[in-house]
Amino acid sequence: xxxxxxxxxxxxxxxxxxxxxxxxxxxxxxxxxxxxxxxxxxxxxxxxxxxxxxxxxxxxxxxxxxxxxxxxxxxxxxxxxxxxxxxxxxxxxxxxxxxxxxxxxxxxxxxxxxxxxxxxxxxxxxxxxxxxxxxxxxxxxxxxxxxxxxxxxxxxxxxxxxxxxxxxxxxxxxxxxxxxxxxxxxxxxxxxxxxxxxxxxxxxxxxxxxxxxxxxxxxxxxxxxxxxxxxxxxxxxxxxxxxxxxxxxxxxxxxxxxxxxxxxxxxxxxxxxxxxxxxxxxxxxxxxxxxxxxxxxxxxxxxxxxxxxxxxxxxxxxxxxxxxxxxxxxxxxxxxxxxxxxxxxxxxxxxxxxxxxxxxxxxxxxxxxxxxxxxxxxxxxxxxxxxxxxxxxxxxxxxxxxxxxxxxxxxxxxxxxxxxxxxxxxxxxxxxxxxxxxxxxxxxxxxxxxxxxxxxxxxxxxxxxxxxx
Amino acid sequence: xxxxxxxxxxxxxxxxxxxxxxxxxxxxxxxxxxxxxxxxxxxxxxxxxxxxxxxxxxxxxxxxxxxxxxxxxxxxxxxxxxxxxxxxxxxxxxxxxxxxxxxxxxxxxxxxxxxxxxxxxxxxxxxxxxxxxxxxxxxxxxxxxxxxxxxxxxxxxxxxxxxxxxxxxxxxxxxxxxxxxxxxxxxx
Numbered sequence: 121x122x123x124x125x126x127x128x129x130x131x132x133x134x135x136x137x138x139x140x141x142x143x144x145x146x147x148x149x150x151x152x153x154x155x156x157x158x159x160x161x162x163x164x165x166x167x168x169x170x171x172x173x174x175x176x177x178x179x180x181x182x183x184x185x186x187x188x189x190x191x192x193x194x195x196x197x198x199x200x201x202x203x204x205x206x207x208x209x210x211x212x213x214x215x216x217x218x219x220x221x222x223x224x225x226x227x228x229x230x231x232x233x234x235x236x237x238x239x240x241x242x243x244x245x246x247x248x249x250x251x252x253x254x255x256x257x258x259x260x261x262x263x264x265x266x267x268x269x270x271x272x273x274x275x276x277x278x279x280x281x282x283x284x285x286x287x288x289x290x291x292x293x294x295x296x297x298x299x300x301x302x303x304x305x306x307x308x309x310x311x312x313x314x315x316x317x318x319x320x321x322x323x324x325x326x327x328x329x330x331x332x333x334x335x336x337x338x339x340x341x342x343x344x345x346x347x348x349x350x351x352x353x354x355x356x357x358x359x360x361x362x363x364x365x366x367x368x369x370x371x372x373x374x375x376x377x378x379x380x381x382x383x384x385x386x387x388x389x390x391x392x393x394x395x396x397x398x399x400x401x402x403x404x405x406x407x408x409x410x411x412x413x414x415x416x417x418x419x420x421x422x423x424x425x426x427x428x429x430x431x432x433x434x435x436x437x438x439x440x441x442x443x444x445x446x447x448x449x450x451x452x453x454x455x456x457x458x459x460x461x462x463x464x465x466x467x468x469x470x471x472x473x474x475x476x477x478x479x480x481x482x483x484x485x486x487x488x489x490x491x492x493x494x495x496x497x498x499x500x501x502x503x504x505x506x507x508x509x510x511x512x513x514x515x516x517x518x519x520x521x522x523x524x525x526x527x528x529x530x531x532x533x534x535x536x537x538x539x540x541x542x543x544x545x546x547x548x549x550x551x552x553x554x555x556x557x558x559x560x561x562x563x564x565x566x567x568x569x570x571x572x573x574x575x576x577x578x579x580x581x582x583x584x585x586x587x588x589x
Numbered sequence: 590x591x592x593x594x595x596x597x598x599x600x601x602x603x604x605x606x607x608x609x610x611x612x613x614x615x616x617x618x619x620x621x622x623x624x625x626x627x628x629x630x631x632x633x634x635x636x637x638x639x640x641x642x643x644x645x646x647x648x649x650x651x652x653x654x655x656x657x658x659x660x661x662x663x664x665x666x667x668x669x670x671x672x673x674x675x676x677x678x679x680x681x682x683x684x685x686x687x688x689x690x691x692x693x694x695x696x697x698x699x700x701x702x703x704x705x706x707x708x709x710x711x712x713x714x715x716x717x718x719x720x721x722x723x724x725x726x727x728x729x730x731x732x733x734x735x736x737x738x739x740x741x742x743x744x745x746x747x748x749x750x751x752x753x754x755x756x757x758x759x760x761x762x763x764x765x766x767x768x769x770x771x772x773x774x775x776x777x
Contacts, residue, residue, distance in 0.1 A: 236775070236777045237775065237776065237777055239766065239769075239770060239775040239776055239777075240775040240777060241775075269775075286756075287756055287759045287760070287763075288759070288762075288763040288766075290759070292756075344757075364625035364626075364629075365621065365625050367617075367620075367621075367633045367637065368630060368633050368634055368637070369617075369633060369634075369637035369638065372637075372641070373617075373637065375680065375683065375684070377701050378699075378701070378762065435621070516777045517687070517688070517776045517777050518776065519688060519692065519766070519769050519773070519776045520684060520688075520696055520699060520765075520766075520769070522683060522684060522686070522687050523687070524686075524687050525687075541686060541687060542686075
């Protein structure tokens, strides 16, 4: 832990364990030895892993060093990937903040949990994986962006609930007022990503007996894409390589103004990348805490984004559409106690609704029947495990955004999209045309493929997204 | 200077700005037909901001022109509003492709439109003050700054400043959405 980041832990009187942690951290820095006590403290719970689920906002799947990005620095996400499994075909079932977040927590599609857009409220009779883990004796915390419509709920099964309500629940990058267990509190750190990380570290360090489950839900890297002062301008000289079809002012024209990004895209994009590196740095601090507490081996860490993001592809910004840039997410799982051959990349198609079943199975709890996702444990254990062959994507009306409601089926090789408006369907061969530039619908090849894909989409709609494979 | 005929004092400045808006919008919109090379980028970089500037600041041309040609106060205000309202209506039509017409009509009161109209009010107030000073010897109009112009300038500027100061319009957007929810529910 760096001197600077260490100081961030010193904002309140320390408990015994924290003091030990601090001393131990210093010892570790000098000697390179693990804590003599922390491993034993957590060893009692080693049969049931700790859970650390880090959820970011609008982080594109390809914006990580480990995903081959040419300049964005994400050394700590790269470390997670080296020590775990990176899923290169991970997707969300609805590419929009609130529905996707609800899907992560409940393991269900938007049509099931009911948060269909950024207006429909969260129904607190929905069961989250945190509630189930609490019943199993876990200490649970939700820290960060809740951003589901309606009043802040009293989340069942959550011991510690830190969030924010400003800007419609989006929060602010700087000096964001918090709501901590129902009470308003000012942020101690100026930068929200650091503040949330501090709170997650403090919660983790305070757990002595029971295993913990922490959901750390960052505001980053949602707009306004503000990096902390020391990283401002980090990528000012980086060659951006934005898509050639991108209108440099696309973020500011017409209805796109509601995506909150006034200004040329290149300026916004550089800030986005710097804010991402800032978040990665905080993830590094969190991972070091696990190391220092000696609980890395027994902690299941999942990192995911809540949806993708267009940076000019199809001349679009934001997300929502069923195109790849929007529906793909970064998705990394690390669990040294289980994963035998870390550092691999899994080609399986996995979904946000798979997170809850995976966590529950990892903790020895059965997956409830209402969950529509699948546990990823078989894939984590064995690279050759089979995966799903097709899945359902859905997007609902979200006023005043002009994206027509649509559903899509994505197979390993093709995508078929049907809109609820007069807009004609779209069909893409994802192998030959990964950028989805050539709509095959209506072409001879499209006429061959469409009936089978349409039938598959119908079947998925009828089954509520359950594929059965 | 005499009061010119309607087509000169009202239509001419309005049509000039409207044509420029259409031209810049169409060139910007059709630039992709040139491919995705340097020409495309140059056209986007030139005509995108140009359209925006004409939309927001076109009143600085229309208002004095109409004033100089003898247009009345109502005509001057109306002339300044034609271009921006045309753009707002184009947006409403685009929204109607996804939402019902009542929902699309509600789009007229979105915060971007409110911001634009606030800026226009301030611009027209400022133009009125400047025009009165510039042509005070030519016209019989009183040299005193009319209260309405001053109010338009102050309230327009205050509205713009408030929108930016209050989290760059984010809260206005959520108020706009609350209004939507009050009428149509969650929209799904």
